[in-house]
Amino acid sequence: xxxxxxxxxxxxxxxxxxxxxxxxxxxxxxxxxxxxxxxxxxxxxxxxxxxxxxxxxxxxxxxxxxxxxxxxxxxxxxxxxxxxxxxxxxxxxxxxxxxxxxxxxxxxxxxxxxxxxxxxxxxxxxxxxxxxxxxxxxxxxxxxxxxxxxxxxxxxxxxxxxxxxxxxxxxxxxxxxxxxxxxxxxxxxxxxxxxxxxxxxxxxxxxxxxxxxxxxxxxxxxxxxxxxxxxxxxxxxxxxxxxxxxxxxxxxxxxxxxxxxxxxxxxxxxxxxxxxxxxxxxxxxxxxxxxxxxxxxxxxxxxxxxxxxxxxxxxxxxxxxxxxxxxxxxxxxxxxxxxxxxx
Amino acid sequence: xxxxxxxxxxxxxxxxxxxxxxxxxxxxxxxxxxxxxxxxxxxxxxxxxxxxxxxxxxxxxxxxxxxxxxxxxxxxxxxxxxxxxxxxxxxxxxxxxxxxxxxxxxxxxxxxxxxxxxxxxxxxxxx
Numbered sequence: 001x002x003x004x005x006x007x008x009x010x011x012x013x014x015x016x017x018x019x020x021x022x023x024x025x026x027x028x029x030x031x032x033x034x035x036x037x038x039x040x041x042x043x044x045x046x047x048x049x050x051x052x053x054x055x056x057x058x059x060x061x062x063x064x065x066x067x068x069x070x071x072x073x074x075x076x077x078x079x080x081x082x083x084x085x086x087x088x089x090x091x092x093x094x095x096x097x098x099x100x101x102x103x104x105x106x107x108x109x110x111x112x113x114x115x116x117x118x119x120x121x122x123x124x125x126x127x128x129x130x131x132x133x134x135x136x137x138x139x140x141x142x143x144x145x146x147x148x149x150x151x152x153x154x155x156x157x158x159x160x161x162x163x164x165x166x167x168x169x170x171x172x173x174x175x176x177x178x179x180x181x182x183x184x185x186x187x188x189x190x191x192x193x194x195x196x197x198x199x200x201x202x203x204x205x206x207x208x209x210x211x212x213x214x215x216x217x218x219x220x221x222x223x224x225x226x227x228x229x230x231x232x233x234x235x236x237x238x239x240x241x242x243x244x245x246x247x248x249x250x251x252x253x254x255x256x257x258x259x260x261x262x263x264x265x266x267x268x269x270x271x272x273x274x275x276x277x278x279x280x281x282x283x284x285x286x287x288x289x290x291x292x293x294x295x296x297x298x299x300x301x302x303x304x305x306x307x308x309x310x311x312x313x314x315x316x317x318x319x320x321x322x323x324x325x326x327x328x329x330x331x332x333x334x335x336x337x338x339x340x341x342x343x
Numbered sequence: 344x345x346x347x348x349x350x351x352x353x354x355x356x357x358x359x360x361x362x363x364x365x366x367x368x369x370x371x372x373x374x375x376x377x378x379x380x381x382x383x384x385x386x387x388x389x390x391x392x393x394x395x396x397x398x399x400x401x402x403x404x405x406x407x408x409x410x411x412x413x414x415x416x417x418x419x420x421x422x423x424x425x426x427x428x429x430x431x432x433x434x435x436x437x438x439x440x441x442x443x444x445x446x447x448x449x450x451x452x453x454x455x456x457x458x459x460x461x462x463x464x465x466x467x468x469x470x
Contacts (some may be wrong), residue, residue: 012449013407014399015372017421033423041393045422064420081395104420111417221460251436 002265003088004029004046004079010112015042016081018064018112020142023091028054031079034101041082045101047071048093055110058116059201064107091154125224126208128334132215135330143218143331144207146322147230151205152195153315154226157293157300177300181264182310192318217334224336229292230319231333237288237323244288246314251281255309265307278305282312289316350440351456352402358401359360359453366435371408371442371450373416374427376400378466384431384461406441407453408433412468414448419470428441431464452454 004021010030011018016128017033031045031046049057056062077091084090135143158172167317177196180187209219220227237244254277255261260268282305286294294312301307325331348380375384387404388394394403409415412432418424435442440454 007356007372011418011421012445013418013424014401014405015394015403032421035423035426041395081398084395100425101422103422107420111414111447113414113446118449262390305351314463 002077002091003085004031004077004091005088009114010109012113015202019044020030021046021089023048027072029056029077030057032064032068032103034078041080043078043080045097046077046079047093048075049074050332055201059204059333060108060110063105064103065105068102083318089091094113095197117216123195123223124221125336126219126221126228127227127336129218129220130215130332130334131212131218131330132332133328134214135212139325139330140212142321143325144205147220148196148205149192149318150230150233150315150322151222152192153318154201154229154293155199155223156195158229158294169252173300174300177311178302181266182307183264187232187316190205191314218331227336230322234323234326236288238327240288241327244285247281247285247288248313248320251278251285251309252313254278254281255306255313260306261310265304268306270306275305278309282309285312285316289319291315316342348438348443349456350406350422351427351454351458352387354404354453355400358404359441359451360401360460363441363453366439366442367437369410369435369442369450370432371410371435371452372412372415372430372432372467373406373408373464374418374424375429375431375464376427378429378469380429380431380461380464380466382461385454402451405453408442408450408452410448410450428470429466430468430470433460433463433465 002023004023006016006019006021009016009019015033019031020086021029021031023029027048028051029046029048031044033042034045045068046070048071049067053062053072054068055065057064076094076097079089079091079096081089118205125188155177159173176191176198180191206221208221209216209217211217252261258268258270258274259269260274262279279310282294282297286292291312294308297308297311298305301311326333372436373385377384383391385406387406388398391405394400412430415430419427434440435452438455439460440452440453440459442450444450
């Protein structure tokens with residue numbers, strides 16, 4: 001017999017309606033109140049859910065119906081809040097579940113009526129990004145993608161003084177920076193995707209609104225510090241584009257001429273003068289764009305200037321592409337407001 | 344609180360919580376089954392005898408309302424509320440009870456004995 005311990009109520013309406021719990025093995029369950037013939041003691045339909053799917057649900061990647069249509073182990077259980085043993089509720093397995101017991105499509109975690117512990121991370125704000133002109137599908141894909149890449153990168157390189165809520169993540173960032181061979185190619189895309197996944201859910205970029213019009217707006221909830229860093233770099237790039245592009249070309253050439261670009265760190269043996277040239281190129285580019293965390297990249301790369309340079313170049317390409325949206329007038333800097341529970 | 348305003352249900356000690364407020368012109372919305380609503384549409388789980396042991400008894404003696412009707416559209420996506428096809432609006436004041444504001448516009452409402460929610464409800468939507 002499995003028993004469920006309730007962790008917390010997610011939706012309350014006259015009583016608990018959606019709850020989160022776990023069994024004795026630590027498996028998480030989501031449960032939803034279901035109608036009964038006599039409207040008697042509340043009965044719940046429960047399904048086991050993997051931690052990844054639970055994260056998807058709380059991140060609003062999937063809705064509640066998805067969780068119940070695809071339960072872990074394809075098993076359904078019921079329990080009554082009336083029947084408990086020392087605070088644990090006996091789960092009764094059901095062979096089949098009627099459609100009327102499943103949530104309808106469109107119920108997402110943002111509809112929870114009970115506050116989530118740790119939600120509304122400190123330092124988050126809502127930033128309006130006014131948009132104008134003609135945006136095609138590629139623009140709507142590229143802008144958020146480059147913004148997310150820049151955001152994830154800045155999150156990683158500013159975590160030196162991370163608080164306890166990301167303890168352990170710093171080792172993951174080091175591992176990520178040193179995992180890839182940096183020979184160019186698709187591994188760069190994987191790197192930024194992996195960086196983004198390391199950001200705690202509450203501190204990830206969230207889109208609050210997209211209103212496509214001329215003018216329109218994209219409203220995002222994000223770390224105030226990180227969005228401000230991105231803003232500063234975008235401004236610098238657009239104000240001094242020629243000189244910055246030259247600094248990029250210089251650094252890129254210093255790697256290309258030495259055949260460092262297509263080789264991993266284990267395949268090259270840079271001389272002290274190679275390292276000095278590359279280090280100086282990194283310094284010049286970083287200063288030009290207002291990037292203040294070069295030493296952090298160097299440390300995360302296990303003090304390898306060649307890898308640090310490649311990573312800096314990849315970051316620059318992304319933020320330069322982001323800056324182009326602002327330079328063209330398609331995007332601009334708008335007002336900010338406090339984040340958290342934004343309607 | 345004036346002595347004449349008793350709550351319609353016996354409440355445990357420290358209930359309503361100290362954060363509860365006396366409403367003044369607070370428009371709230373509730374999902375009910377009947378049009379027009381009946382007393383059962385405003386009964387708490389405790390009053391209906393379905394509040395399980397261990398659930399917060401103070402909240403179990405309250406009635407859930409929202410400060411806007413939009414969350415109720417979403418609440419109807421849950422299986423328990425698919426049959427609740429009516430949204431009513433009430434204008435709460437010092438004669439109706441006390442409320443405790445929760446998250447996302449949800450309020451717990453402890454109703455006064457002298458207040459009849461049915462009489463003060465306006466049906467604003469029928470699904």
